[in-house]
Amino acid sequence: MTASSSTRQQLALLGGEPCDIPASPQYPVFTELARKRVDEVLATGNSCGFSKIHPLIAEAENAVAAWQGTDYCLGTSSGHAALHACLIGLEITGGDEIVCTPYTWGASIASILHNNAVPVFADVDPETGLLDPASIEACITPRTRAIQAVHIYGQPANMTAIRAIADKHGLAVIEDGSQAHGARHAGRRVGSFGDAAGFSCNGVKLLATTESGYMVTNHDSVYRKAQLCTQHMGGNRRDIGRAGEEGFPSDLEPFLDSLVSTYRLTPLNAVLMTEQLKKVDEENAGRQANAQTLREELAGVKSVRMPDYPDGDEAVFYVVTLTFNPDHAGVSRDTYVAALVAEGLSASVYVREPIYRWKRLQRNSGAPRTMWDAMLAEREEAYGDIERPGVEFKSAYTFQLDFQTRYIEDPDAMKKIAAAFHKVEEQLPELQAYERANGR
Numbered sequence: 225m226t227a228s229s230s231t232r233q234q235l236a237l238l239g240g241e242p243c244d245i246p247a248s249p250q251y252p253v254f255t256e257l258a259r260k261r262v263d264e265v266l267a268t269g270n271s272c273g274f275s276k277i278h279p280l281i282a283e284a285e286n287a288v289a290a291w292q293g294t295d296y297c298l299g300t301s302s303g304h305a306a307l308h309a310c311l312i313g314l315e316i317t318g319g320d321e322i323v324c325t326p327y328t329w330g331a332s333i334a335s336i337l338h339n340n341a342v343p344v345f346a347d348v349d350p351e352t353g354l355l356d357p358a359s360i361e362a363c364i365t366p367r368t369r370a371i372q373a374v375h376i377y378g379q380p381a382n383m384t385a386i387r388a389i390a391d392k393h394g395l396a397v398i399e400d401g402s403q404a405h406g407a408r409h410a411g412r413r414v415g416s417f418g419d420a421a422g423f424s425c426n427g428v429k430l431l432a433t434t435e436s437g438y439m440v441t442n443h444d445s446v447y448r449k450a451q452l453c454t455q456h457m458g459g460n461r462r463d464i465g466r467a468g469e470e471g472f473p474s475d476l477e478p479f480l481d482s483l484v485s486t487y488r489l490t491p492l493n494a495v496l497m498t499e500q501l502k503k504v505d506e507e508n509a510g511r512q513a514n515a516q517t518l519r520e521e522l523a524g525v526k527s528v529r530m531p532d533y534p535d536g537d538e539a540v541f542y543v544v545t546l547t548f549n550p551d552h553a554g555v556s557r558d559t560y561v562a563a564l565v566a567e568g569l570s571a572s573v574y575v576r577e578p579i580y581r582w583k584r585l586q587r588n589s590g591a592p593r594t595m596w597d598a599m600l601a602e603r604e605e606a607y608g609d610i611e612r613p614g615v616e617f618k619s620a621y622t623f624q625l626d627f628q629t630r631y632i633e634d635p636d637a638m639k640k641i642a643a644a645f646h647k648v649e650e651q652l653p654e655l656q657a658y659e660r661a662n663g664r
């Protein structure tokens with residue numbers, strides 16, 4: 225069935241039959257070899273991630289570094305841990321400021337707060353939700369140490385412009401590539417533009433293990449300091465820390481201890497990382513083809529549009545983000561999304577409010593005490609007082625479709641997804657009447 229041939233059946237939200245949307249396939253799928261290798265690790269009895277000297281951890285870290293095009297990779301227990309390791313490695317702490325995006329998964333910002341640094345929120349492009357380079361310089365103060373860019377939804381941020389601003393002001397650049405393994409800016413994979421980058425490899429990511437992540441960097445010093453502070457050091461036992469690794473600098477030796485954040489990668493996840501990496505490019509290409517089909521099929525749906533990307537930039541579509549046009553639809557975004565969900569689509573609003581308005585970032589919020597309360601108390605400008613127009617628009621007028629499972633060669637599924645949009649689009653008057661009767 226093509227989108228345009230969808231028959232005029234009653235909307236599922238109004239009691240009609242839902243569309244025929246194929247269920248999302250299982251995700252992630254681990255190869256037989258990956259599962260066999262996990263079994264082998266378990267059979268040895270020791271699956272603790274004490275050291276790069278462990279050959280499976282070394283194998284994963286070397287494979288990721290080669291794929292990312294960076295000199296170093298540090299496997300971690302999560303994406304949050306990887307981002308935190310970036311700050312640790314760069315020694316950004318003690319009230320240092322990081323210019324960042326207010327439109328991301330909270331862990332990007334939590335990694336800043338957890339190192340006693342201060343997020344300073346710039347603005348984003350209203351269509352993509354990516355950090356808007358034009359908004360960065362106004363956020364730079366004498367305390368600024370870095371810019372953190374997030375490649376949200378698998379879209380590459382404008383790293384050329386961000387790097388240029390950072391270089392002009394002598395700042396470090398941190399990338400959060402957790403949703404964007406393999407995305408390209410100016411033809412190059414994200415992750416190597418920054419001084420350090422953190423990636424999540426949790427079980428829904430494009431490079432999915434169970435729970436893990438990695439930090440990549442081209443700076444030996446960042447890698448070593450992150451190792452020092454995020455991996456358990458075994459006292460004077462060099463075999464269970466990372467100090468026994470070739471090249472560990474003698475000037476850091478006196479500081480080896482176990483006053484660390486325990487962010488170790490386990491050999492089990494190391495094996496999964498190595499094996500999943502072998503198929504990530506192919507799966508990304510499948511998603512890109514599907515996203516292109518979806519783009520074409522949605523061309524006639526005036527209530528939504530997909531963002532365009534500059535030449536040389538390649539999104540990898542962890543999620544497809546759509547900008548909603550309420551003037552055309554005549555209903556609220558939430559009513560429109562509810563109609564799509566009733567038809568069987570996995571649609572939702574990923575970020576409803578800019579992070580600077582989240583309750584736990586407000587002074588005296590009544591939330592449980594946190595390590596950033598003192599920082600909030602000191603700040604003259606309360607986060608709740610700021611307003612950035614790009615992110616206000618992005619969080620109010622866009623919604624997202626889950627897409628990470630859509631790497632399979634199934635253009636028919638894209639046509640069926642698009643048919644649900646066409647069905648809703650053809651019955652906007654009915655949806656408007658529903659909204660008038662039921663509220664938003």
Ligand SMILES: Cc1ncc(COP(=O)(O)O)c(C=O)c1O
Binds near residue numbers: 305402426
């Ligand atoms: C953009 C972004 N940053 C950081 C994270 C944190 O990753 P993890 O859940 O592995 O800690 C995630 C994942 O959930 C994410 O989407």
